Amino acid sequence: MADSAFVIRVIKHGWPALAARMAVMWPIVKKKVLSDTSARQAIETITRLWRLRLRQLHDANYCQVSTLQRLQYCRNCVPAFAIVENQAGRRTCRLRTICPWCYARKVHNLYKAMESYVGSDDIKFVALTTTLVVYKREVPGQLLLRPLLTYYSRLASKVLKKLEPAGGAYTVVVDPRDDRWIISDRLLVLVDPAWSAPDWLTQYQMDVLDSGESTKQALAKTVRKVCRYPIGMLTASTDAVVEVLNAQRNKKLRAIVGCLRKTRRG
Numbered sequence: 226m227a228d229s230a231f232v233i234r235v236i237k238h239g240w241p242a243l244a245a246r247m248a249v250m251w252p253i254v255k256k257k258v259l260s261d262t263s264a265r266q267a268i269e270t271i272t273r274l275w276r277l278r279l280r281q282l283h284d285a286n287y288c289q290v291s292t293l294q295r296l297q298y299c300r301n302c303v304p305a306f307a308i309v310e311n312q313a314g315r316r317t318c319r320l321r322t323i324c325p326w327c328y329a330r331k332v333h334n335l336y337k338a339m340e341s342y343v344g345s346d347d348i349k350f351v352a353l354t355t356t357l358v359v360y361k362r363e364v365p366g367q368l369l370l371r372p373l374l375t376y377y378s379r380l381a382s383k384v385l386k387k388l389e390p391a392g393g394a395y396t397v398v399v400d401p402r403d404d405r406w407i408i409s410d411r412l413l414v415l416v417d418p419a420w421s422a423p424d425w426l427t428q429y430q431m432d433v434l435d436s437g438e439s440t441k442q443a444l445a446k447t448v449r450k451v452c453r454y455p456i457g458m459l460t461a462s463t464d465a466v467v468e469v470l471n472a473q474r475n476k477k478l479r480a481i482v483g484c485l486r487k488t489r490r491g
């Protein structure tokens with residue numbers, strides 16, 4: 226098996242695709258990609274970066290790509306942001322915390338999950354976040370990344386429940402750097418238009434990143450803020466990335482509540 230040469234048939238448009246593009250493609254290529262020509266170039270760039278990272282992860286013996294067969298399978302994970310030739314027969318690698326394509330599909334799905342609330346005059350979309358930067362040189366030996374992720378995941382879940390939104394989602398993201406971890410709890414909540422951040426949120430160091438009425442554009446912007454791709458996954462040293470991937474293994478770092486269990490205006 227060799228690297229697939231993906232032939233792009235059409236670039237995806239529409240709000241879910243744009244939300245994914247803004248959250249994943251733009252940070253990786255470090256610019257706003259608007260035209261189809263630029264999007265095609267960006268897909269090529271990301272393909273190159275992702276395949277290189279996979280090769281490095283394989284060389285570092287990262288368990289998810291330790292065999293040559295699995296490495297090749299992941300290198301051929303079908304790109305997001307476009308429809309390629311023979312799309313139906315293509316596979317995805319499901320390394321959702323690092324693979325830019327699978328991460329983008331996750332963003333796309335989050336937009337879709339919230340989409341039924343667009344146009345509703347009784348909600349607005351709000352993005353909330355808290356970020357912790359941990360310098361590795363300052364971390365005591367017993368304090369590792371994994372317990373920190375457990376803590377942050379519980380915190381996100383607790384805040385989400387306490388807010389009692391009509392719908393909502395949280396994700397815990399670690400952006401690796403060689404000398405530090407940037408850990409963020411990110412929440413997307415659907416609340417009453419008159420809602421303002423309650424005082425108790427400051428106890429959790431939660432900041433309101435963005436909020437907007439129930440339009441498609443506001444939802445895309447909110448999803449972008451909540452789902453921004455952790456760029457260090459592609460730029461930090463391989464050792465720093467493997468450390469984060471291992472800490473995240475088998476951890477539940479994302480949940481959606483509300484909109485999936487309540488019916489609209491039910």
Ligand SMILES: [Zn+2]
Nearest residue numbers: 302318324327
């Ligand atoms: Zn993938």
